[in-house]
Amino acid sequence: MSDQTKAPGTTPNPKIFYVLCALLILSFLWRAFVPANEYPGRTAQMLEMGVDALCIAGLIGMRKVNPTWFWIALVCGIGLFAIRLHSDASWWTGHWHYSLSR
Numbered sequence: 218m219s220d221q222t223k224a225p226g227t228t229p230n231p232k233i234f235y236v237l238c239a240l241l242i243l244s245f246l247w248r249a250f251v252p253a254n255e256y257p258g259r260t261a262q263m264l265e266m267g268v269d270a271l272c273i274a275g276l277i278g279m280r281k282v283n284p285t286w287f288w289i290a291l292v293c294g295i296g297l298f299a300i301r302l303h304s305d306a307s308w309w310t311g312h313w314h315y316s317l318s319r
Contacts, residue, residue, distance in 0.1 A: 253310035
């Protein structure tokens with residue numbers, strides 16, 4: 218009974234973990250510092266929120282790969298949803314600021 222081995226393919230791939238971390242962190246920085254120029258449609262808004270939620274869920278599933286990067290990416294992922302609570306324009310665009318382009 219003590220000779221139990223893991224089934225092949227049960228260890229998370231670290232490359233996918235780091236891609237999810239980079240996606241969440243860079244997306245958060247982009248939405249926090251770059252103003253939005255137009256309102257997306259309702260479908261695009263829901264799709265962005267769904268992709269963000271799925272990235273967070275995947276990140277939580279692979280949290281054992283690197284706990285330091287996990288917490289940084291998790292805070293950024295939650296921050297993506299927190300940005301949407303800033304204002305009505307932030308809710309629709311997902312960006313902290315909104316300005317019309319020239």
